[in-house]
Amino acid sequence: MLFTYTSAPALSSLSPATGPTSGGNTVTLNGTHLSGAIVVLFGPVPATVLTDTATQITVIAPAGSPSSVAVTVATAGGMSNALTYTYVAAPVPVLSSLSPPSGPPSGGNTVTISGTGLSGATSVKFGANPATILTDTATQITVIAPANTGTVNVTVTTAGGTSNALPYTYTATPVPSLSSLNPTSGPTSGGNTVTLNGTHLTGATSVEFGSNPATILTDTATQVTVTAPAGPPSSVGVTVTTTGGTSNPLPYFYLAAPTLSDLSPHLGPATGGNTVTVFGSNLTLTSAVTFGGNPATGLIVVSDSQLTMTAPAGSGTVVVTVTTPGGTSTAATGNPYYTYLGAPTLTSLTPSHGADLGGEVIVLGGSNLTYTDAVTFGGIPASFSAISDTQVLATSPGGAPGTVNVVAHTPAGNSNTLPYVYDPS
Known part of the structure; x- marks a missing residue:
């Protein structure tokens, strides 16, 4: 028969070497010949072994009273040397403020709790209702508030006990109400900014034009600005939704482009x-x-x-x-x-005189004459033809012997006048 001698375990360090009186924290024991640990003792109280190798054991520390205890390991080789582990009493948590101190009855909003001794919070309660803990440090905890009504006490519980209470008020959010839109119409392509005026608009979760959601740009208690969505040519109802409900609708007109x-x-x-x-x-x-x-x-x-x-x-x-x-x-x-x-301008008449019976072909020279729409001799219309921007051919109407003014007219107005002489027959 063979008999094997096993070396006694030896401890070199603990990490951490302190912990709360409630226990429950993980402690790592380093050393040699630790394989096959039969028991790990914190004073006389056994710990829960998690892992076990020749050089390292991890355990869950048991609860203890505020004091220092000897930590030892027992294997088939015997009992190890002892290392000191100190139980530290957790401080009682103290609350100093809540932010915000109120919220909707539906809950769901984030509340920041400030104070001291808050590490390791095991529960946060709003009255009798537990909150969901998001973050937890020694001086601050953030939670999602549960649903409730009225004013309730908020408390935090840690290994050190339960804190003082701070009041938190559940306030019913009023239903939003719209009084006006500006503008009240816009293009079917959307993209324009619309201002909604009213009351109780803070915390708008959606603004809808008919069934189409708008993009919220700014949001106060009395005014919300949005970018209008696209929509077909029609009238739609615009509404605002907050935690208090959905507002009355106001008409908005989608207009086709001109x-x-x-x-x-x-x-x-x-x-x-x-x-x-x-x-x-x-x-x-x-x-x-x-x-x-x-x-x-x-x-x-x-x-x-x-x-x-x-x-x-x-x-x-x-x-x-x-x-x-x-x-x-x-x-x-x-x-x-x-x-x-440009205004028409006359510079010459060729010829500048003719028989009083009319019928003479007169060349009107000048500029800006292309669009000539009338030629008059002493106020009497003449037949004409615009040849170019610098020349018009006109047939003189009959007139009394003497001198008359010739005028060319275009959509830009009347030209200057030039004299034309009617010779007696």
Whole structure:
């Protein structure tokens, strides 16, 4: 028969060497010949062995009284030397403040509890209802408040005992109420900012335009600003939801963008000041009309398909645009182009006289004559043909012998006058 001699275990260190009187913490024992530990004693009280190797044992420390005890290990080789482990009484937790000190009856909000001796909290109660512990340090605990009603006492329990109580009030959140929207309409593409005014709007969890959620930008008790979602051309109800419920709805109108199909006239003086009519659709709520970016004045909405306005000054050919809450028209459809003309100028008449019976062909020389729409001799209309921007051919009407003024007219206005002499027959 063989008999094996086993070396006695030897301890070199404990980690940690202190712990709470409640026990329950993990302690690591380092040393040699520790395999096959039969028992690990904290004083006379056995610990729960978790792991066991030749050089290391981990245990759950048993409870003990505030004092120092000898920790030993027993194996088949005998009993180890003793190392000192000190039980430290946990301090009684003391609460100093709650933030916030109130919340909704439904709970679910985060509450921060400040104080001392809070480490290792085993429970936090709001009245008789336990809270969910999120974080736990010696001076601060964060929890999710449970549901409850009225004013209740908040307490924290640790190994050191149960703390003093601080009051927490469950306040019913009032139902939000809307009084106005600004603006009350917008484009079907959304993306515009809408301001909602009312009461009890704090903590808005959602703002909906019909069934479409908006993006919340700012939120106070009396005002919420949002980015409107897209929606089809229609009227929808806008509502705000908070923990207190959902507000009354207010109407918001999605508007199709305006279209501009034609102008009358398409020509005008560079100085502006003439009346222009715009034809199109979705024009009722027009707020601005621009000529190449320059705002028109004297805007009159005739109908959903017609506007009149006074053209601003400008030059060249420009695009006319119409703006409504539904957006701004584009040049993609119709004929929204407007051309500014320089005032017509006459520099010569060839010939400058003719028979009083009329019928003479007169060449009017000058500039800005392309769009000539009338030629008069002493106020009497003459037949004419615009040959180029510098030349018009006119047939003189009959007139009394003497001198009359010849004038050319374009959409930019009347030209200067030049004298024409009627010779007696």
